[in-house]
Amino acid sequence: xxxxxxxxxxxxxxxxxxxxxxxxxxxxxxxxxxxxxxxxxxxxxxxxxxxxxxxxxxxxxxxxxxxxxxxxxxxxxxxxxxxxxxxxxxxxxxxxxxxxxxxxxxxxxxxxxxxxxxxxxxxxxxxxxxxxxxxxxxxxxxxxxxxxxxxxxxxxxxxxxxxxxxxxxxxxxxxxxxxxxxxxxxxxxxxxxxxxxxxxxxxxxxxxxxxxxxxxxxxxxxxxxxxxxxx
Amino acid sequence: xxxxxxxxxxxxxxxxxxxxxxxxxxxxxxxxxxxxxxxxxxxxxxxxxxxxxxxxxxxxxxxxxxxxxxxxxxxxxxxxxxxxxxxxxxxxxxxxxxxxxxxxxxxxxxxxxxxxxxxxxxxxxxxxxxxxxxxxxxxxxxxxxxxxxxxxxxxxxxxxxxxxxxxxxxxxxxxxxxxxxxxxxxxxxxxxxxxxxxxxxxxxxxx
Numbered sequence: 001x002x003x004x005x006x007x008x009x010x011x012x013x014x015x016x017x018x019x020x021x022x023x024x025x026x027x028x029x030x031x032x033x034x035x036x037x038x039x040x041x042x043x044x045x046x047x048x049x050x051x052x053x054x055x056x057x058x059x060x061x062x063x064x065x066x067x068x069x070x071x072x073x074x075x076x077x078x079x080x081x082x083x084x085x086x087x088x089x090x091x092x093x094x095x096x097x098x099x100x101x102x103x104x105x106x107x108x109x110x111x112x113x114x115x116x117x118x119x120x121x122x123x124x125x126x127x128x129x130x131x132x133x134x135x136x137x138x139x140x141x142x143x144x145x146x147x148x149x150x151x152x153x154x155x156x157x158x159x160x161x162x163x164x165x166x167x168x169x170x171x172x173x174x175x176x177x178x179x180x181x182x183x184x185x186x187x188x189x190x191x192x193x194x195x196x197x198x199x200x201x202x203x204x205x206x207x208x209x210x211x212x213x214x215x216x217x218x219x220x221x222x223x224x225x226x227x228x229x230x231x
Numbered sequence: 232x233x234x235x236x237x238x239x240x241x242x243x244x245x246x247x248x249x250x251x252x253x254x255x256x257x258x259x260x261x262x263x264x265x266x267x268x269x270x271x272x273x274x275x276x277x278x279x280x281x282x283x284x285x286x287x288x289x290x291x292x293x294x295x296x297x298x299x300x301x302x303x304x305x306x307x308x309x310x311x312x313x314x315x316x317x318x319x320x321x322x323x324x325x326x327x328x329x330x331x332x333x334x335x336x337x338x339x340x341x342x343x344x345x346x347x348x349x350x351x352x353x354x355x356x357x358x359x360x361x362x363x364x365x366x367x368x369x370x371x372x373x374x375x376x377x378x379x380x381x382x383x384x385x386x387x388x389x390x391x392x393x394x395x396x397x398x399x400x401x402x403x404x405x406x407x408x409x410x411x412x413x414x415x416x417x418x419x420x421x422x423x424x425x426x427x428x429x430x431x432x433x434x435x436x437x438x
Binding site: 120126130138 | 276277278303304305307308309310311313315317319320321330331334335376377380386
């Protein structure tokens with residue numbers, strides 16, 4: 001492994017961790033809304049959340065360019081108010097990965113929230129718990145394995161993110177060149193087969209590890225022994 | 232008066248209505264399945280809002296549509312024993328028992344963990360997980376959890392229905408002691424005539 005390759009792996013981890021942290025509260029709120037909420041437009045929201053799963057990633061990347069580019073509405077807002085630009089930055093790579101990971105995370109979390117027996121919350125209420133306390137002491141701990149599984153799954157998805165990322169933030173060494181983008185780049189140049197192999201192996205190990213952790217967490221849907229699956 | 236209930240509620244096509252004023256002891260709501268017995272208990276517990284009416288227990292008004300009173304479940308101090316126990320699967324028996332006890336103000340507690348476990352004979356179960364309990368054990372823990380929350384009255388929804396004969400006998404003896412020794416007003420739902428005849432101070436037929 002060369003220092004450049006270590007840098008690529010470190011960057012990928014950094015991007016993916018930020019992506020998961022960005023998505024976690026949003027995915028949880030959406031999962032809760034979709035699992036428990038009853039409101040007009042729920043079906044549309046559900047479809048919108050899942051859109052990145054089926055849209056060509058290059059389209060997602062292009063939409064991000066339009067929204068977060070220097071002349072995009074979101075990009076201008078961030079630049080004027082916070083002095084942040086996302087385009088061609090590693091933070092932009094994290095945003096792209098976050099959006100691509102969102103549907104998977106929402107799915108896993110929603111399943112675990114739906115698996116919580118709401119009658120246990122009623123029991124907690126009659127025992128003196130406010131709705132908020134019933135949520136914190138009953139629903140949240142019971143859903144926790146699924147929430148963690150969703151986060152790990154989102155992390156794995158972020159590690160592998162390619163299309164939206166390269167469209168939105170390009171391929172800049174040390175800034176946006178994550179593992180998949182480095183592999184793609186190395187494939188374009190003759191004589192870099194060994195680098196491709198090493199990075200591909202790392203990608204397989206990271207993804208497989210994350211999937212296994214995620215599945216193990218989901219199977220532990222609380223000591224009640226209810227089975228859950230993300231795979 | 233222990234229970235003063237005068238409520239109406241439409242659920243789908245069914246209309247549930249009850250007019251009841253009962254003295255101390257165990258008041259049994261008796262009737263076939265689907266007559267809305269559980270819905271009545273849920274209305275008294277604050278889990279289901281009546282369309283109109285008034286609910287008062289031991290002189291305190293819990294719900295009054297005319298006066299705009301509707302206490303939240305956590306402020307009604309009901310000890311609700313559910314048909315299926317509903318123990319928290321992620322907490323050991325001890326933490327299930329203490330769940331309501333910890334939430335109750337010290338002034339509202341009238342039983343300690345030790346007293347409850349002695350009363351119900353569940354001291355050996357304290358470190359067990361709910362999923363390892365038999366039906367009878369789980370129901371005793373559920374009763375203990377309700378008593379420890381410092382309730383002013385008990386609501387019991389067919390607490391014997393999932394038990395075999397010897398366990399039924401055991402839990403019925405416990406309920407009699409709650410009725411006679413602790414003198415807690417109990418609103419009890421059942422569709423079993425023998426059970427009701429043995430336990431009830433007053434029977435109200437429904438449906």
